[in-house]
Amino acid sequence: MIIILKRGATKEDADEILGKIESAGLKPVYMPGVERTVLGAIGDERILGGLHLESHPQVARITPILTPYKLVSRDAHPEDTIVEFDGVKVGGGHFAIIAGPCAVESREQMLATAEAVKNQGAHCLRGGAFKPRSSPYSFQGLGLEGLRILKEVSQAVSIPAVTEVVEVGDVADVEEHASAFQVGARNMQNFRLLSALGKSRKPVILKRGMAASVEDLLLAAEYIVSEGNARVILCERGVRTFETATRNTLDLNAIPHIKQHSHLPVIVDPSHGTGVREYVSPMARAAVACGADGLLIEVHDNPKAALSDGHQSLNPDQFAELMTELRPFIDAAGKTV
Amino acid sequence: MIIILKRGATKEDADEILGKIESAGLKPVYMPGVERTVLGAIGDERILGGLHLESHPQVARITPILTPYKLVSRDAHPEDTIVEFDGVKVGGGHFAIIAGPCAVESREQMLATAEAVKNQGAHCLRGGAFKPRSSPYSFQGLGLEGLRILKEVSQAVSIPAVTEVVEVGDVADVEEHASAFQVGARNMQNFRLLSALGKSRKPVILKRGMAASVEDLLLAAEYIVSEGNARVILCERGVRTFETATRNTLDLNAIPHIKQHSHLPVIVDPSHGTGVREYVSPMARAAVACGADGLLIEVHDNPKAALSDGHQSLNPDQFAELMTELRPFIDAAGKTV
Amino acid sequence: MIIILKRGATKEDADEILGKIESAGLKPVYMPGVERTVLGAIGDERILGGLHLESHPQVARITPILTPYKLVSRDAHPEDTIVEFDGVKVGGGHFAIIAGPCAVESREQMLATAEAVKNQGAHCLRGGAFKPRSSPYSFQGLGLEGLRILKEVSQAVSIPAVTEVVEVGDVADVEEHASAFQVGARNMQNFRLLSALGKSRKPVILKRGMAASVEDLLLAAEYIVSEGNARVILCERGVRTFETATRNTLDLNAIPHIKQHSHLPVIVDPSHGTGVREYVSPMARAAVACGADGLLIEVHDNPKAALSDGHQSLNPDQFAELMTELRPFIDAAGKTV
């Protein structure tokens, strides 16, 4: 950790801080400059968090040297983690395709969609029972009834299913009805929920928040892993920027960055990431090409009638086309699908 | 609602959508153009939400005419709402100052800080018992013990207190220990929590999310109000932008915009909004000047020892100075303090 | 064009605006609603720009129906434009790789780099003689001497070269020494420069500005094309967002969006777009996969000694590796290289 003092900080200020560093068991370094004094702390600086050195009135800035996350870091675990559930493998060369509607709307809709996506090679079904919506006047999902439909269809079609959990109180219900949890962008920093999921043993697909840096995403994953659940799949789904041509700005740069800094698998959701049906397939191909371990694709058996996000959903024919277009890129990437 | 069709949309596509508009009880308008066909729906377009016209494959874009929120809109309620609790008045010309530490750390810290802020004219105390923190390795708050300290100090010093609630399961506890709820930026779109607070009768300070537009904030408030709790105080606390000179970008433009579009009071948190102690006072003055109804200021009896956000906390002397600097601006704004 | 009036606008206000629409030769539409009055203008709304209807005090909002650009629009010209110069073809299935150092530093550096990139299959050389740098204390390029070196090396190695032009006064010099102009992100809205380049007959690579929407980029291209030079190649190179893990946020979503809305070819610069050497290759592959027509890659014969942007430059071996990795993706995309 590098601590840059304000102009006018005295030798006493420096000594006070150096003393704290030393008492925490780290090696203090003193670098008096002409214009500014700089201090260093050598060792596992994460333990300095408890000292709150940034609160000192003579501290101008602190630059960490190590990443603030540890368990999810590739430094801690150099090999790729493979998350496996009910026959689905994600990471370490295994590419997974998760497809289905934004929301569970009815048994018929789920059955038709599940069969369509399975036939085209999807490994897993998606569908939300609890829908976080910006407006209280929008469709909020079928709740527990939606979970029941999801499980029934998942078993009938023999395809595992993932669904979103939005609240600590629902964790047990979701765990009973789905193969994996999904945490949405709006809950990425719902730390209570993350901690609760850390106590589960089912995998968690953790979506990046709309204003979250990749570091924030990795710290959110650290909440889950540090509670004991190492089966986390990260998901890039777009961040909020000034550009309005797309609903969000899908940030594929995050993929190589995550691959360099973390051992966790990372998948991409081009449906939410762009919000435009026609851009889903090109961005899915790009996700494969830059190293993603899977895709989350919105498919609806009849998008025109969808109760939410119909404008970004593919119909079964469009999904079939996407799968055809995708295969040569998955081959080029050397992944197993 | 204006519906712009894609190039190549046929008269049949237009008729299908116009039929839906008519069957929903609105007046349909057909405007065939040379390059594009445009449709209109005249009436309370909010009921069109249930038709999901955006999902139609021939719809290029939909432009709403009315705001998506209704109860919080100034159209629905032209006079300013005044939220009052335990002697504090916010809105309609009443300016309120809420001050205190980021987190409740101990009885001593709270008592010293509460006395200091009360002496300087603060109307209300703040202090978090449940702290959402980016890293699992940071101080997470004292929890229920923190709530107890807050209530005890609030009574001892005779100053009402507000505190953050992060989870539906904690609503009852917070309601019992505090005069008002605070919903943090990370939970602004925790819709379950908003709905639960809508069933309470205590006021809610709703902070804008880091990637939330003002429209998103007003829709989040609509969740609370539509459940029956009209006592919502909005709070601007900075959004996330490319600028790193400040921790967040405090967006004061939101104040006149909210004042024009909503009747709810709105306060400003320059401590989180800037993240820099030296900028708190100038931005507090600016908040008063552009029409805010109050301030949320971080004050700690000993910022150097603060367990969180010490670098943006004022000490009691700095807070006294801020209050002195603020008064002529509150007078200039014609507000009562 | 759809014109939404403010609450309280009268029939007279509407009639005044409808009269202006009619006198401009467009068909006016009047849609009085319960809460708001909406007006429409049917026909080529671009001519309404001259009426400045947005300045009317009773106009709340204007929603255009047509795109503000015309000549660069795919509506105007449905087939892909292929820009060809000195044997290089970009667009319409032709994929071009432009590689070279950020700046021309010396004859030796350019010669070594040009030979290396040509040997690996690059179609065109890049290298800046005029360097826009944030700080006046950074290396500003060799200027005219740099142009001379570039031309000499281009001829010696038999590879065409592109270079940046930053100022109207330099257009003639750059035209004489290079096969194509490059307009940097900081000059994307230097409209004088764009107009001057519109009068040249050499191709222009137009880079997206750091805060420019894709619509802004297409309007900037419209400046060049409307002056008579239709040989414009667009270039995505990253926009500025809150994320600091990468130097910029390369916005690949722009590629399918541009492909849908414009006939112009579009290439991608993953070197500036990410600012991190290790992410250049994965993002180059992603660019191919989502439909880009070419790449702009920074290569330096000795990045450790580079006078600018060395941290994002590949050395010749890394460039060779990138080319090897890229080929199966170019094949998968069905492009000719």
Next chain:
Amino acid sequence: MIIILKRGATKEDADEILGKIESAGLKPVYMPGVERTVLGAIGDERILGGLHLESHPQVARITPILTPYKLVSRDAHPEDTIVEFDGVKVGGGHFAIIAGPCAVESREQMLATAEAVKNQGAHCLRGGAFKPRSSPYSFQGLGLEGLRILKEVSQAVSIPAVTEVVEVGDVADVEEHASAFQVGARNMQNFRLLSALGKSRKPVILKRGMAASVEDLLLAAEYIVSEGNARVILCERGVRTFETATRNTLDLNAIPHIKQHSHLPVIVDPSHGTGVREYVSPMARAAVACGADGLLIEVHDNPKAALSDGHQSLNPDQFAELMTELRPFIDAAGKTV
């Protein structure tokens, strides 16, 4: 300067870099850590720019200790700079109001507007002759004829005038016709133009770019000052963010930040900053309150007929009202107007 090496960097890598630091005349510091090695350079690190240490393949990150700008820094010049021209004083307690239309449209419009703003207490007139516009089909200004009208009206009404310069080739003309130059947001990093203005002796109002950090703005000012023209007035006019409720996001946080880091005066343009007529006055008051040294306000004698930006222009009555509302805040701020 702090240099953080990559994991796996050897003692030889460190020695190579330490050697370069030493040979540049700075004191090298070696801090080997358990996970990473950190190096320091003590002294005037700005001279290290020429060493391009960031290009070294084993350098992970560089953290500067000093600001990259020098002449505009408050460290270099602790007292406020007052820029004075033709009787107008900006900075050091002097508050200046510059008002007028977006564009010079005619002699009549300029005369009417100039008289109106002068009567209400404005110190200086504004009006653009060269207008940078996103679309080639928008009004581009009257050019040289506009400059002539501006000068004539300025003399007739006895009020100095400022106007935008967009191109090196126009510097002499603008210098001849106006009291001060204005550099627009789109040209903030037109470094050739900045250097040319640095050779003039007339003041320069330098507007912040839409994607420019405050550090970028100060570096742009450094270009002008380092060429010999110290009379620079900075101007905050809004940056581009995800929020669309306002045309730009006026970032008032920049004001206290600039005041802390630079001695140059800084003014605020709430007209472009918000793009909404009704928000101009509240944000003007906020600008005064947080420490700005002046305002740039768009006023048009007949906004309904304005050829550009009419929706954000005040008419003379609204400007009079703004001035009345502003005065108590200017008093509260202790400024002289």
